[in-house]
Amino acid sequence: MINKDFLESLSPVEIQMVHQYIGVLFKDRIKDDTSNFDNLKAEKCPCCGSRHFVRNGHDPKSGRQRYMCKQCHSSFKDSTNTFFSHSRVSYNTWITFIGCEVVGLSLRQEEAICGVSKTGCFNMRHRLYHALSEYQDSRKLEGLCEIDCAYTSINLKGWKRDMPRHSKKRGKHKPDKNHKQLRGISHHKICLLTAIDENDHILFKIAGTREEDLKKYQSFADRFCKKSTLICDEKQSIACFVRKNRFGYDYIPSGSFKSDKGNTLSSINQFHQEFSELIRRKHGVGTRHLQSYMDFLVVTKELKYKLELKKMNTRLYMDIIDHPIFWTSDDICHIPMPVDVYEVYKEYGYADPRSLS
Numbered sequence: 001m002i003n004k005d006f007l008e009s010l011s012p013v014e015i016q017m018v019h020q021y022i023g024v025l026f027k028d029r030i031k032d033d034t035s036n037f038d039n040l041k042a043e044k045c046p047c048c049g050s051r052h053f054v055r056n057g058h059d060p061k062s063g064r065q066r067y068m069c070k071q072c073h074s075s076f077k078d079s080t081n082t083f084f085s086h087s088r089v090s091y092n093t094w095i096t097f098i099g100c101e102v103v104g105l106s107l108r109q110e111e112a113i114c115g116v117s118k119t120g121c122f123n124m125r126h127r128l129y130h131a132l133s134e135y136q137d138s139r140k141l142e143g144l145c146e147i148d149c150a151y152t153s154i155n156l157k158g159w160k161r162d163m164p165r166h167s168k169k170r171g172k173h174k175p176d177k178n179h180k181q182l183r184g185i186s187h188h189k190i191c192l193l194t195a196i197d198e199n200d201h202i203l204f205k206i207a208g209t210r211e212e213d214l215k216k217y218q219s220f221a222d223r224f225c226k227k228s229t230l231i232c233d234e235k236q237s238i239a240c241f242v243r244k245n246r247f248g249y250d251y252i253p254s255g256s257f258k259s260d261k262g263n264t265l266s267s268i269n270q271f272h273q274e275f276s277e278l279i280r281r282k283h284g285v286g287t288r289h290l291q292s293y294m295d296f297l298v299v300t301k302e303l304k305y306k307l308e309l310k311k312m313n314t315r316l317y318m319d320i321i322d323h324p325i326f327w328t329s330d331d332i333c334h335i336p337m338p339v340d341v342y343e344v345y346k347e348y349g350y351a352d353p354r355s356l357s
């Protein structure tokens, strides 16, 4: 297996040889119709995980190698239960698509560049986001951490039946009789808890609806190392959170942007700006998918500290390739809402379809 250590152990003349040979290989092996399956190699049985399997003829349709597990006797291919199992898009298209996602293009732009329909791009986007979002949750923030919350509105994009409220009318219109006028909409907002540590690791999570409170912060307490020092505003909820978990702290007094020690919330403020820019560019993001978009922003933001933009697509491809996806495109529209919209909109008096059935 070629890895970084192996390449670094080569002598200058060996490196030159590899360099020349790679050029030839690149031309011969990476073509427009190169399939993602060429990057996959069966290492264990997808059914039982056993590494004892034998070759078992070829697939009549695709001509690809089939294997049979010696333990559970199931038959499989290199591509069975992998990220690319149900994707017919070529290798090059996937690489181009990931590049488009990294720079944040819209579905319409991706459709034009990749030659895949908008629905196809939508599905690819959600497969990609889903595969990348899992690894973040295992990490803890440490050292000096900036912490704050941002807010965004509930967005029911893509919602087809049982709307929990009336559709909003855009532009000039008379007030809707059925739609009670309510003051103060803060509980219609979604609270996005954000923290960035000194190593630029980012925590960016939907914490619920309404304003931030101790409970929201506390649900992410285990994502911070015990010895962390939090840089934050003088807010009651954060102060309680800091005391309860015995974190160090550095408060920024209200009316100032800097603490006495000279710390600011500039990284978080910049990150929140990038987030609003992303939402604007995507023409709004449905709340159902909001966390996926947030996760992808975190992944790319963290990678940008380490890698050049043009190298990020291959790196992300390598990250998703081992990640099996068991859902189909139909499931994307049915993933659960991260917040209870029926509870939020209950003042409008709509029946909750869950209680009817």
Ligand SMILES: [Zn+2]
Residues within 6 Å of the ligand: 045, 046, 047, 048, 049, 050, 069, 070, 071, 072, 073, 074
């Ligand atoms: Zn098996």
